[in-house]
Structures are given as structure tokens and as C-alpha cells.
Amino acid sequence: MSPDSVITHVVAALAVVIAASHAAGAVARRLGQPPVVGQLFAGIALGPSLLGLLPGQLQETLFPPQIHPVLTALAQVALVLFLFAVGYELDLGMLRHQKAVVPVSVAGFALPMLLGAAIVLLLPGGFAEVNDGRPGDATFVLYMAVALSVTAVPVLASIIRDQGLSGTRAGTIAMASAGVIDALSWPVLAVILVGGTQGGSVRQWAVKAALTVLYVLVMVFAVRPLLARWSARPGRSAAHRVPVAVTVALASAWATDSLGLHVIFGALLAGVIMPRRPDGAPDEELLRPLREAGELLLPMFFAISGMAVVLGGLHGSDLLILLVIVVAAVAGKVGAGALSARGARHSWREALLIGVLLNTRGLTELIVLNVGLQAGIIGPRLYALLVVMALVTTAATGPLIRLLRRPARPVPDPPADAPAGPEPGRPPAARDGAGAPPVSAAGAEP
Numbered sequence: 001m002s003p004d005s006v007i008t009h010v011v012a013a014l015a016v017v018i019a020a021s022h023a024a025g026a027v028a029r030r031l032g033q034p035p036v037v038g039q040l041f042a043g044i045a046l047g048p049s050l051l052g053l054l055p056g057q058l059q060e061t062l063f064p065p066q067i068h069p070v071l072t073a074l075a076q077v078a079l080v081l082f083l084f085a086v087g088y089e090l091d092l093g094m095l096r097h098q099k100a101v102v103p104v105s106v107a108g109f110a111l112p113m114l115l116g117a118a119i120v121l122l123l124p125g126g127f128a129e130v131n132d133g134r135p136g137d138a139t140f141v142l143y144m145a146v147a148l149s150v151t152a153v154p155v156l157a158s159i160i161r162d163q164g165l166s167g168t169r170a171g172t173i174a175m176a177s178a179g180v181i182d183a184l185s186w187p188v189l190a191v192i193l194v195g196g197t198q199g200g201s202v203r204q205w206a207v208k209a210a211l212t213v214l215y216v217l218v219m220v221f222a223v224r225p226l227l228a229r230w231s232a233r234p235g236r237s238a239a240h241r242v243p244v245a246v247t248v249a250l251a252s253a254w255a256t257d258s259l260g261l262h263v264i265f266g267a268l269l270a271g272v273i274m275p276r277r278p279d280g281a282p283d284e285e286l287l288r289p290l291r292e293a294g295e296l297l298l299p300m301f302f303a304i305s306g307m308a309v310v311l312g313g314l315h316g317s318d319l320l321i322l323l324v325i326v327v328a329a330v331a332g333k334v335g336a337g338a339l340s341a342r343g344a345r346h347s348w349r350e351a352l353l354i355g356v357l358l359n360t361r362g363l364t365e366l367i368v369l370n371v372g373l374q375a376g377i378i379g380p381r382l383y384a385l386l387v388v389m390a391l392v393t394t395a396a397t398g399p400l401i402r403l404l405r406r407p408a409r410p411v412p413d414p415p416a417d418a419p420a421g422p423e424p425g426r427p428p429a430a431r432d433g434a435g436a437p438p439v440s441a442a443g444a445e446p
Helices: 003-030 035-045 058-062 065-089 092-096 101-122 124-130 138-149 153-162 169-196 202-232 238-258 263-273 284-307 318-343 348-358 362-374 380-404
Strands: none
Touching: 003 035, 003 058, 003 065, 003 284, 035 153, 035 284, 035 362, 035 380, 065 153, 065 238, 065 263, 065 284, 101 124, 101 138, 101 169, 101 318, 101 348, 124 318, 124 380, 138 169, 138 318, 138 362, 153 169, 153 348, 153 362, 153 380, 169 202, 169 263, 169 318, 169 348, 169 362, 202 238, 202 263, 238 263, 238 284, 284 362, 318 348, 318 380, 348 380, 362 380
16 A cells, blocks of 8 residues: 555544544433443444444455554554643642542552452453463453553543532542542553563563653653743743643653553653642643643544454353453442442442442543553453443443432421421531532532
């Protein structure tokens, strides 16, 4: 295929992917689901699981193998821009506003990690078979633990907004806890990539780890002060800051990829070290174009993710492993979130609502799965099962929220001789988070 033909096919593929993804996302939103669910379904439909089954080799015509590297590169650029925005928006300062965030974060990270490792250790033969014979070593066990521990912060923010939970205790605690959980999960994934997937001796691994630490120190103590000094100079409008931010994000992503990690780690760290406004808030003039550019190109990531799902390659016995994965994923997140929130003196309904919100995986899970597939930790069959798990847990969030927020049955009228209301001078009890009046993110716990 000539270079001109490659360009023609890439342009056509972009048109098909963006149109299909946004149409499917709009349908998902009308059905009460986050757009990521519809966009991932569109990616699966454009792959061998549906389009590849149609006569006439339609999939190979639209997406010939020669353009896959170009589409993958576009997907990686979209991830870099999107995750830079995620890192720039990350605000762990919410930890000090809600006393339940710390126990919910720790439990929401640790229990799914333990369950993810436990199911592999308890069913080594089943996971070895579904993972195409790959060894169930410590790297794989730790990877499965991380795969079950993450929560999709961007998708969760969309669900909280769409479900009217913005500003409620449950929404605020879940959002802050999800940020902490992902902040804990990314370093563990980085350790897996540095220590478990690189060939060579222990000395080579130690050198790579030392270089990674050095890179982080340079970004925090050299690049960040330089950026802060440059941003503080007068006349630095968004037109000047956006190209610099994109350059830093791409260069940082290149650095982590060269270290044997993944571009996502460099993009996140670049966003975290990017200077903010004097009040500590992100600069919207800088954030908006980066977020919009990332979201515009993200359908390419969903398409690449969906095309890697080959549902026809699954075996009947794989359904048992899928059931085990889904049960462990739901039990770990919902159970950990609910029990830890209940221990922080929230009502059972509000505690369950927090657990359900933490069970949202979506985009972040897809990123972790793509990293594992590219690194060879998981194979296509297990990848497909984990993608289905991400879809199930994310799609279940909305209906479960509506179920938990359903008004309780009306209480029968009290007898005529019963007190008509609360005792004089005693205020009525506050409502819990499932039907709570909005509170600010900085509001104190009752």
C-alpha cells in the first residue's frame, strides 16, 4: 500500500470511528448509561466480533492491517492528552474535607487487590487456560490484583453529574476516594512493568528502576519550578501555555515509554506537576482545549480497544472464569466501599451508594487492560473477559444508583394519640447521602 493510500484509508477510518463512537455514545446516554459504554460497544462492533463476520471482508476494507500502526499512534496521543488533563485536575486536597475518604480509599484499593490475587491463586489452572498458557507467576497475580482495584475517575465524574449526585456526601466521598485509589494503582502497575515484563538481569531491572526514580525527581524538582517561573511571567496567555503543556506531556510520555513503562505514566505525571492558579485550582483556559482535543480523539482508543476483543475466540468454559472475575470485582468494590463507609457512621443506603459508585471502571480499566495486552501479561481471551467485566460493572452503576435512591415505602399514619412531630427544640434528623441535600465538597461530615 502506497503512502497516499495509507493516508486515504486513515482519513476514512477516522470518519467511521468518530461517527460510530459518538452515535453509540449518544444512544448510551439516552439509555441512562455513560457514553463510554456505547463507545466501547462501537469499537467491538467495528472489530472481528461483528464487522468481521459480515460478508465481503468489510472490516479489512475499512481497517486494513497497514493502517493499524497509525490508528494506534493516534490512540496513544489521545491517551496522553486525556491523562495529562486527568493529572492536572487531580486534587487530593479533598482528603481533608471528608473523614470517610481515607478508610474508603484504603478499603476500596486493598480488598479488590486481595480478591484479584486470590482468584488467580485459587484457580491457577482456569486462568492459565484462559490466558493461553501464560504462567501464573507473581507478575500476573499482581496485575490481576491491579485490574480489579482501579476505578474510572473521568467516567465516575460523568455518572455523578448525570445522576444528580454532585455535591452530595456520597458523590464527594466516592469521587475523592476514586482519585486516591487510582493514585495508588498507577505506581503498582508501573512496578509490574519495570520488574515483571522487562528481560535481563536483576541489575538491569535495578538500573531501570533507578532511572525511573531519577526521572520523577527531575520532573518534580527541576521541570516543575521552571514551568512555574515561566507561567508567572506576564503576558502568558492560553495561546502560549497550551503548546508548552502539550510539549511537556508528549516529552514526558516519551521518557516513560523509553524507560520500559507506558506513555500513560509520563502523561499523568506531567499533568500533576503542571503549575496551577494561585488559589490551587486548574487553569480552565489551559485545561479546556487539552480536554476537548483528548476527548475528540479518544474514540480511536475505544476503537483499538474494541477491535482487540474477539468474542468468537472464547470457549464455553471461559464463562466460569468470567463469572468469577465479575463477582470478585463487584464484591471487592461494593463490599469495601459499603463496609468502610458504614464504619465511618454513614447509613447503609448511603454506604452502599458509595460502594456502587466505586465499582465504575470504564475508561481507566480499558487503559490498564491495553497496557497488560501490549506487555504480553494477558492474552486475547482473558483481555476479552476483562473488557466484558469492565462493561458489566460500569453499565450496572446507573441502574443500581436509581434503585438505591428510590423513595422508601410511605409510612402509615400514626394513631391519633401519637405525637405529631419531633420534640420541641429538637431538629429533625438529617437525611442520608442517598437522598441527602447537596453539600459542598468541602462540607463537614454530620
